[in-house]
């Protein structure tokens with residue numbers, strides 16, 4: 001049975017060559033041909049002996065997921081991709097002044113059940129493999145004709161709930177012989193699993209790390225994010241300080257602005273107090289309202305007041321530009337909509 005080539009780390013491919021009595025150094029050349037030169041047929045690698053080309057072809061599939069829906073709004077394009085087993089995942093391409101960003105999914109559904117999140121309504125059905133994460137990048141590049149320069153693992157799923165596959169994927173996409181994406185061009189976003197945050201800090205060449213915080217105290221966080229019950233803020237903050245100390249990196253704190261829920265003046269001051277001493281930037285995110293959830297987007301006035309208060313407290317703060325509301329960019333929105341439609345009658 002074939003396995004996906006996109007899940008092969010370079011050391012694994014070298015083993016494949018060594019097991020056949022071939023020079024493992026050829027694996028790097030295969031990687032280069034496939035990833036750098038866009039070769040999509042092992043038969044075309046004529047500098048390899050024919051039996052080896054055949055073995056590669058028999059062993060590995062170069063198939064990509066099929067694009068089953070696409071929504072564009074100029075600045076972003078959202079793709080719904082059909083995986084080999086019929087499940088569908090979303091990937092969002094965002095065109096910014098400073099690069100082409102792709103937001104990837106790491107699981108089919110998500111078990112973290114954040115109250116404001118469309119994906120949280122769609123229970124996890126399974127983890128994505130490293131191959132399926134990589135194939136999202138290639139499928140979107142092929143469908144859009146655009147080269148992805150930055151990656152954010154902020155789509156459907158919790159990357160650290162699928163830790164080993166996420167790390168394999170990062171090893172493959174950053175391999176110098178392959179796509180060679182710099183770790184500083186990648187941001188992994190987690191809802192806050194302290195053990196995995198510590199393990200991630202110990203990896204060579206760490207990526208940027210974003211934390212979905214969304215509340216300045218345990219009581220509110222536990223209402224919005226059930227994970228807060230397992231890991232209170234004190235425990236999470238301890239792991240974040242460790243991460244910042246051992247990697248020397250500044251963290252990104254994600255804070256979705258929910259009208260009259262987490263956007264009050266007192267909450268801004270509480271947040272500044274909570275994060276004092278942590279090297280971080282707070283990113284305030286406008287909420288994308290969805291028909292299924294009762295939350296509303298904070299008004300401009302409340303958002304700006306919250307922003308100003310954090311600034312006055314000496315915090316580094318950014319306001320995420322609203323992108324992709326038309327492209328149904330709130331994570332899980334396109335998937336929920338397409339999959340809830342009745343199948344087409346033939």
Ligand code: SF4
Pocket residue numbers: 110111112113114117118119120121155156157158191212331
């Ligand atoms: S916000 Fe992220 S972690 Fe929370 S339910 Fe949605 S996808 Fe899962």
